[in-house]
Amino acid sequence: MSRSERRYPDEEAGSFPEPPLSFEDKEGREIEIRPYAEGEFEAVVEMYTDFAPADRAQGIPPATESRVRDWFENLLEGLNVVAWHDDRAVGHATLVPDEDAHELAIFVHQDYQRAGIGSKLMQGLLGHGQANGVEKVWLTVERWNHAAVNLYESVGFETHGTESFEIEMVLRL
Amino acid sequence: MNVLLGIGGSDDSLRALEETVERAQAAGDDLTVVVLENPESDRATDEIESRVFQTLEDAEFSAEVRQLSGDPGSQLVDLAEREGFDQIVLGGGQRSPMGKIKLGHISEFVLLNSPVSVKLVR
Numbered sequence: 001m002s003r004s005e006r007r008y009p010d011e012e013a014g015s016f017p018e019p020p021l022s023f024e025d026k027e028g029r030e031i032e033i034r035p036y037a038e039g040e041f042e043a044v045v046e047m048y049t050d051f052a053p054a055d056r057a058q059g060i061p062p063a064t065e066s067r068v069r070d071w072f073e074n075l076l077e078g079l080n081v082v083a084w085h086d087d088r089a090v091g092h093a094t095l096v097p098d099e100d101a102h103e104l105a106i107f108v109h110q111d112y113q114r115a116g117i118g119s120k121l122m123q124g125l126l127g128h129g130q131a132n133g134v135e136k137v138w139l140t141v142e143r144w145n146h147a148a149v150n151l152y153e154s155v156g157f158e159t160h161g162t163e164s165f166e167i168e169m170v171l172r173l
Numbered sequence: 174m175n176v177l178l179g180i181g182g183s184d185d186s187l188r189a190l191e192e193t194v195e196r197a198q199a200a201g202d203d204l205t206v207v208v209l210e211n212p213e214s215d216r217a218t219d220e221i222e223s224r225v226f227q228t229l230e231d232a233e234f235s236a237e238v239r240q241l242s243g244d245p246g247s248q249l250v251d252l253a254e255r256e257g258f259d260q261i262v263l264g265g266g267q268r269s270p271m272g273k274i275k276l277g278h279i280s281e282f283v284l285l286n287s288p289v290s291v292k293l294v295r
Contacts, residue, residue: 059266059274071272098270105271140273164281 006101006160008136008172013156016127016173019081025115029085033124036080036092043089044082045069052110057142058166061107078102079132081125083117091117093125101136102129104171106151118151126155130173137173140166174202177258179249181211181279182221185264189294190225193262194232204236207252209245213277246282254288265293 021033036044048061048068056063062071075094079102083091093106106125108118129137139157141148143166152169161168178193180186190206197204206229208221218240225238241248253261261283266274276284276293284291 057273059268060272062272074272094271096270103269103271103273105273140269140275164278165276 008170009158012172016123016130018127018131019124021124025117027115031117032084033081033121035128036082044092047089047109079128081128083121091121093121095129095134101138102134104137104139122155135173137171140168143167174259176202176204176260177253178206178262179209181209182214182216183264185267189264190228192294194228194234198234206236206238208240210242211245246279250283250286260290260292261287262292265295
């Protein structure tokens with residue numbers, strides 16, 4: 001689907017909390033979500049180099065440390081939020097500029113999945129996006145990844161294109 | 174091996190061209206290059222075809238070059254079956270701003286419908 005053909009919902013998705021956000025996850029761990037700050041690069045790289053291969057999607061995160069570094073460096077042009085358990089980065093979500101819109105992706109380390117962190121991280125990212133004037137967000141997701149599709153729908157994403165292996169979803173902030 | 178390379182002008186298809194010519198040369202494959210009308214690409218078919226000739230000339234390799242009009246995926250699958258090719262080669266997908274791989278519509282159709290092995294070049 002070319003970018004100019006992408007149609008966004010008319011209605012805004014509502015208001016999202018601006019990070020920092022703190023909460024206790026379902027395992028009783030104290031988690032903090034903050035916008036990415038300088039000096040946190042290595043902690044995020046460490047999370048990604050330890051990422052479960054089965055949790056990769058559509059070729060990301062890359063499989064080797066040097067490619068993780070290049071890839072994450074590029075994402076810093078956009079808006080990034082990180083979920084922390086003490087000093088350990090356990091989740092990351094990003095909005096990468098794409099013409100007049102932003103492409104979204106979110107990752108949670110395998111030791112911290114199914115604990116409610118993805119949902120909070122997503123809200124924190126969208127809150128950070130709203131605070132920085134982001135209006136249109138899109139993403140693609142593999143169509144068999146039901147957990148991710150449910151998460152995206154829960155914050156208001158609508159399915160846009162389903163003709164291919166991935167589903168394309170759109171949101172207006 | 175009798176190899177059929179389909180290219181529609183996207184950047185990944187041009188990478189596939191370079192690599193497939195190199196591979197065919199090393200392996201002694203017979204190569205046919207088909208220029209497809211890819212609605213997802215901005216490059217004109219004639220421009221793509223001259224790129225193919227240039228690549229072959231630079232490599233000093235000869236291959237048959239054809240243009241196929243109409244629906245690219247089904248035309249390519251049909252040609253592979255009709256003329257007994259051993260393998261179809263295509264570009265391995267474009268990356269989004271985020272770095273996610275996205276397969277083109279031609280690749281998706283060919284992967285699901287080809288009677289012969291399909292190779293995607295990264």
